[in-house]
Amino acid sequence: MGMITAWIAGLVFGLGLMMSGMANPAKVLAFLDLAGVWDPSLAFVMLGAIVLASLGFFFARRRTRCWLGLPMQWPSNTSITWRLILGSATFGIGWGVAGFCPGPALVALGAGYPKAAGFVLAMLAGMMVFELIEQAKSGVASV
Amino acid sequence: MTLDLDHFTPLLSFGGGLLIGLAATVLILFNGRIAGISGILGGLLGVTRRDMGWRIAFLAGLLSAPILGRFAGHPPVADIEAGWLQVLVAGFLVGIGTRYASGCTSGHGVCGISRGSARSIVGTLTFMAAGLLTVFVKRHLLGA
Numbered sequence: 001m002g003m004i005t006a007w008i009a010g011l012v013f014g015l016g017l018m019m020s021g022m023a024n025p026a027k028v029l030a031f032l033d034l035a036g037v038w039d040p041s042l043a044f045v046m047l048g049a050i051v052l053a054s055l056g057f058f059f060a061r062r063r064t065r066c067w068l069g070l071p072m073q074w075p076s077n078t079s080i081t082w083r084l085i086l087g088s089a090t091f092g093i094g095w096g097v098a099g100f101c102p103g104p105a106l107v108a109l110g111a112g113y114p115k116a117a118g119f120v121l122a123m124l125a126g127m128m129v130f131e132l133i134e135q136a137k138s139g140v141a142s143v
Numbered sequence: 144m145t146l147d148l149d150h151f152t153p154l155l156s157f158g159g160g161l162l163i164g165l166a167a168t169v170l171i172l173f174n175g176r177i178a179g180i181s182g183i184l185g186g187l188l189g190v191t192r193r194d195m196g197w198r199i200a201f202l203a204g205l206l207s208a209p210i211l212g213r214f215a216g217h218p219p220v221a222d223i224e225a226g227w228l229q230v231l232v233a234g235f236l237v238g239i240g241t242r243y244a245s246g247c248t249s250g251h252g253v254c255g256i257s258r259g260s261a262r263s264i265v266g267t268l269t270f271m272a273a274g275l276l277t278v279f280v281k282r283h284l285l286g287a
Contacts, residue, residue, distance in 0.1 A: 005173035006197040010204020011211070013166035013178060013249075018212055018219040020159025021152055026222035030147055032278040039147040041156040046252060048160020049167070053257035056168025061258075066175030073175050075255075077245065080265050087243025088251070088266045092273025094236030097281065098225040101248045102180040102241060103205065105234070108221040111209035115223045119234035126238020127185045135190060 002068050014107050020045040023107040025099025032096055167254050170201070179250020180205070181241035244270070 021027045022045055030039035065071055095101050100108070100119050108116035167178040174197055176183075183198045209219050225233065241247040244266050246255060251270075255263020 002174050002197050003200040005169060006176075006200040007204040007207075009166045009170040009174070009178060010201035011166075011207050012162050012169065012204075013180075013201075014205040014208025015211070016159045016162030016164075016166060018159070018208055018217070019162060020156045022156075022159065023209070023219040024221050026224060027150065029224070029278055030150060032274045033282055034144060034275060035279055035283050037145045037147040039150045041150070041152050044153050044156040045160040045163065046256075048157040049163040049253045050160075050257050052161050052164025053167040053253055054164075056164065056171055057254070057258045060168075060171040060175075063175075066171070067173050068175075070175050072171075073177070075177060075245070075260070078260065078262050080262055083243050084245070084262060084266050085269050087240050087245070088269035089273045090236050090240030091244055091247060092240070092270035093277045094233040094238075094240060095248075095270060096274040096277025097236070098223070098230050098233035100223075100230075100233065101237060102184060103247075103249055104221075105237075106180070106184075106202065106205050107209050107219055108223075110206035111213070111219045111221060113221050113223065115225075115227065115230045116221060118227065119230050119237075122231040122234025123238035124184075124188070126235040126240070127181075127188050127242050128238075129235075130185070130239050130242035131188050131190070 002070070005068065013103065014110070016049070017104055017107050020048075023104045023111070025104070025108075027099075028095075028101075028104070029099040032099075163249075163253060164257070167249075167257070171254075177250055177254045179246050179254060181238075181247040182245065182250050185242050240270075 017023045021041055031042035063072055105116055105119045109120050170176050170178045183201055186198055212218050246266055251263040251266040
């Protein structure tokens with residue numbers, strides 16, 4: 001059952017990205033280009049998403065278990081660290097270069113764009129490098 | 144600043160945003176999970192590969208959306224102006240950056256802000272600022 005609800009959530013998320021125009025990097029870059037001909041659409045996407053998700057999280061917040069009976073998995077880290085800042089800055093640079101963040105890149109991949117496939121493969125490589133660095137660090141720490 | 148009124152889609156973008164918020168609501172209420180795409184994807188790559196099922200199902204749903212769109216006669220359009228080298232460098236930076244930040248536009252930008260997380264607000268402001276600055280440098284200083 002959890003697989004079905006997760007699949008539906010992914011599908012609705014992807015349809016939302018498509019409807020909003022955010023699967024198109026040109027539209028994302030048109031938002032990020034304040035000094036050019038500016039398209040404010042991305043702000044309206046964030047507004048719509050936050051309005052609805054705020055309601056969802058308001059109802060979810062007081063629960064200890066989800067509707068399928070599993071424990072709620074809330075993010076436990078609340079600290080503002082250099083890791084957060086530098087990681088976000090690195091992500092933002094990549095976002096500005098190509099106009100893709102992870103969700104839209106996957107949607108464009110599903111639509112069959114070769115460059116989206118290249119972006120996703122490079123993104124997976126970046127994620128693997130993170131895993132390898134973190135594993136190496138924990139390995140050193142445990143010796 | 145000039146507004147791009149030819150491409151501005153306030154209603155469609157707000158409506159699409161509502162769908163994204165609905166998806167995040169479905170995932171937290173039914174599965175007890177945050178709809179953060181970099182985290183869902185990255186969780187498949189680590190040593191401790193736990194609860195793979197819902198992650199794969201969510202990503203399969205995300206990839207199904209454009210396929211469904213194609214069958215319905217509305218395939219998503221992606222105009223990718225970046226060249227191949229830029230695309231690959233950008234993908235790598237997005238991959239490693241989102242993992243160190245523990246979130247991207249969905250996990251920090253949508254879910255984190257909706258939860259009122261100060262950490263996610265700082266993360267979102269940081270990647271927004273970096274994105275704005277990068278586009279400014281690329282388009283207006285380097286002219287590429």
